Amino acid sequence: MQDPDPRTLARARDGDPGAFEDLVRLYQADVYRFACYLTRDRTLAEDITQEAFLRAFRFLGTFRGESRFSSWLLRITRNCGMDALRARQRGMEDRHTVPAPAADPTVRAELDHALGSVTDEHREPFLLIEVLGLSYQEAADILQLKVGTVKSRMHRARIALSRALIDEEETGEL
Amino acid sequence: MNCRRAQAALSERMDGEHLSSRLAGAVDTHLARCSRCSAFVRDAERLRAAVRITPAMAVPDLVEPIMAAVAREAHARPAPERPRLAPVRTLRRPPPLLPRLGPAAAGLLAGAVVGSFLVGGPWHRPVGEAPIALADVTRGVVAAASGLDAYRARFSVVERNFDPRVRFRELTLNVWFRAPERFRMDVSDHTSYPSRDWTPNDLSLVVNRSRWSLDGPTACPAGIHSCPEARTVVLNRAPFSSATPVQTDLMVPFGTIAGGQRIRLLGQTRVLGRPAVELELPFQRATPLFPFLRVGGQWRPFFAADRVVLSLDAATWFPLRFEVFPSPSEARDQWELRFGLPDEASDEPVLTVDALEVATRVPPAGTFAIPATGHAQDEAAHPVALDELPKGFAGPDQLDGLDAYRAARTHVAERAGAEQTVVTYAQGLTWVKVAETHDWERNEPYGSVDRHAEEVEAASPSTPKRASCT
Numbered sequence: 201m202q203d204p205d206p207r208t209l210a211r212a213r214d215g216d217p218g219a220f221e222d223l224v225r226l227y228q229a230d231v232y233r234f235a236c237y238l239t240r241d242r243t244l245a246e247d248i249t250q251e252a253f254l255r256a257f258r259f260l261g262t263f264r265g266e267s268r269f270s271s272w273l274l275r276i277t278r279n280c281g282m283d284a285l286r287a288r289q290r291g292m293e294d295r296h297t298v299p300a301p302a303a304d305p306t307v308r309a310e311l312d313h314a315l316g317s318v319t320d321e322h323r324e325p326f327l328l329i330e331v332l333g334l335s336y337q338e339a340a341d342i343l344q345l346k347v348g349t350v351k352s353r354m355h356r357a358r359i360a361l362s363r364a365l366i367d368e369e370e371t372g373e374l
Numbered sequence: 375m376n377c378r379r380a381q382a383a384l385s386e387r388m389d390g391e392h393l394s395s396r397l398a399g400a401v402d403t404h405l406a407r408c409s410r411c412s413a414f415v416r417d418a419e420r421l422r423a424a425v426r427i428t429p430a431m432a433v434p435d436l437v438e439p440i441m442a443a444v445a446r447e448a449h450a451r452p453a454p455e456r457p458r459l460a461p462v463r464t465l466r467r468p469p470p471l472l473p474r475l476g477p478a479a480a481g482l483l484a485g486a487v488v489g490s491f492l493v494g495g496p497w498h499r500p501v502g503e504a505p506i507a508l509a510d511v512t513r514g515v516v517a518a519a520s521g522l523d524a525y526r527a528r529f530s531v532v533e534r535n536f537d538p539r540v541r542f543r544e545l546t547l548n549v550w551f552r553a554p555e556r557f558r559m560d561v562s563d564h565t566s567y568p569s570r571d572w573t574p575n576d577l578s579l580v581v582n583r584s585r586w587s588l589d590g591p592t593a594c595p596a597g598i599h600s601c602p603e604a605r606t607v608v609l610n611r612a613p614f615s616s617a618t619p620v621q622t623d624l625m626v627p628f629g630t631i632a633g634g635q636r637i638r639l640l641g642q643t644r645v646l647g648r649p650a651v652e653l654e655l656p657f658q659r660a661t662p663l664f665p666f667l668r669v670g671g672q673w674r675p676f677f678a679a680d681r682v683v684l685s686l687d688a689a690t691w692f693p694l695r696f697e698v699f700p701s702p703s704e705a706r707d708q709w710e711l712r713f714g715l716p717d718e719a720s721d722e723p724v725l726t727v728d729a730l731e732v733a734t735r736v737p738p739a740g741t742f743a744i745p746a747t748g749h750a751q752d753e754a755a756h757p758v759a760l761d762e763l764p765k766g767f768a769g770p771d772q773l774d775g776l777d778a779y780r781a782a783r784t785h786v787a788e789r790a791g792a793e794q795t796v797v798t799y800a801q802g803l804t805w806v807k808v809a810e811t812h813d814w815e816r817n818e819p820y821g822s823v824d825r826h827a828e829e830v831e832a833a834s835p836s837t838p839k840r841a842s843c844t
Binding site: 202215217220221224225228229232233246249250253254257258310311329330331335336351352354355358359361362365366 | 381382385386389390391414417418420421422424425426433434435436437439440441443444445447448735738739
């Protein structure tokens with residue numbers, strides 16, 4: 201993921217709406233994709249994307265450049281995603297119904313199921329590193345983990361997801 | 375070295391982490407004799423292919439609602455230290471580049487329509503059980519000839535028998551495209567050469583509308599491995615110049631497949647975890663798939679009759695894998711001797727290209743930048759503003775759904791001193807050239823006509839026009 205032009209970032213921090221809009225245009229696809237893979241729900245991912253940018257606008261003044269801007273933004277996205285999933289969980293408990301998430305139709309069904317079958321601990325580093333192409337350091341910044349922990353989780357994620365993908369294909373349930 | 379340690383290191387290496395040479399050596403030694411770790415690598419690569427070689431996820435444009443929410447938030451703030459936000463902008467399609475012109479004058483369409491795969495179009499083939507015929511493949515690829523606006527892909531390239539001391543070379547090929555006429559192809563060489571004197575085969579070709587550049591080692595005489603690096607920058611490139619074409623067959627193999635001659639359908643298979651269609655054709659018919667062999671640098675030789683096996687994604691027509699196998703013939707044996715090659719078995723590929731990642735994402739800003747240089751060559755296609763076309767030149771502002779794109783005045787290669795004005799139309803990968811000259815009397819198109827040319831209806835009955843596909 202690319203870094204924003206520092207001048208654009210500085211102007212956005214000063215409250216220039218045009219500059220903030222440039223940031224939205226630059227990162228909306230990555231934010232949406234991350235939200236989509238996290239929740240496996242396109243509608244929820246749209247809400248999370250909007251909320252993440254709104255929070256980013258709100259807290260842009262606190263961004264000190266200690267990590268890359270994209271990492272900071274995806275960390276916010278992850279927090280919004282967690283909040284949204286918790287809210288959905290609460291809603292489901294209240295209603296005692298389980299609505300099926302709308303899976304992304306462009307993702308292979310087997311892969312989608314495999315991603316759904318592993319824990320967040322495995323899914324998150326895998327999404328950030330393998331799907332979004334981030335480095336270990338960026339994934340560590342987003343997940344607020346040590347780089348070594350990200351490396352070992354990524355390794356275990358590969359084993360778990362490979363196994364899940366093979367199971368999906370072999371059982372032919374889909 | 376135990377399996378757990380080896381797999382952890384292999385996982386890191388897959389993610390681009392550098393392993394110390396000692397660790398890398400120990401891991402490779404372990405990997406060579408451990409079936410469990412080999413299976414780990416195979417599964418992890420399959421997983422990577424499953425994740426990355428998928429159609430790009432459709433992303434909704436959320437700029438308007440986000441900026442509207444931001445504007446509400448800004449207005450609601452008690453402290454007015456930030457300036458007020460401007461109203462939300464509405465995206466508009468830019469106006470056509472060329473004002474509407476009158477009926478077409480005499481001219482020649484000498485353009486090209488090139489394949490595209492935009493997922494979801496009429497060419498998108500649902501993968502089912504029905505057997506596929508060669509005609510389906512040709513039709514699918516040809517029908518895909520519109521609408522590809524952006525593309526990024528990464529391929530791994532393995533080349534055998536480059537040199538007696540270098541049996542295998544491993545390279546990565548990165549490709550970026552943004553319509554119209556912006557293309558970049560980078561070759562990165564990861565081979566371990568016998569000494570530092572050997573020049574790695576790192577190449578970069580960038581085509582950016584009227585400019586192009588090529589960086590890489592110059593071609594050296596056989597046996598010389600230290601070749602000076604060179605940089606070529608060319609200005610005033612003709613629109614859709616056939617001298618520096620955008621290498622679209624890496625995206626959709628239209629030029630390779632068009633016509634269908636000497637292509638054999640081998641069947642349906644799975645490649646990199648995806649349903650695929652396998653085709654076979656001779657190397658000389660498949661050269662558009664291998665543009666990196668032609669642009670520069672050092673490569674092994676290839677025999678014209680060698681067998682190319684091309685695997686296309688059965689849904690999107692992306693090339694997923696293409697391999698060159700030696701043809702079993704006496705003529706090739708003699709050719710091997712002439713080039714100092716070892717005896718090459720017909721079932722072992724001498725070149726393998728595998729897609730690692732394919733997406734229809736827009737390349738990042740700056741991808742197609744060509745830095746200014748003091749020694750640029752000039753191809754002498756002088757730009758003409760679309761609203762300043764010569765009096766009498768006529769063309770519509772749209773042609774068969776393509777927008778007028780760029781015009782230039784160029785020399786006619788076939789006739790010394792003759793000039794022509796060229797207007798081009800483009801949409802995605804599809805493009806058409808309309809050229810006009812003032813001293814052509816014969817009732818046929820002047821200039822060269824591409825081998826895939828097809829007749830099109832002229833806007834005026836007296837106008838000889840021709841379109842071509844490549």
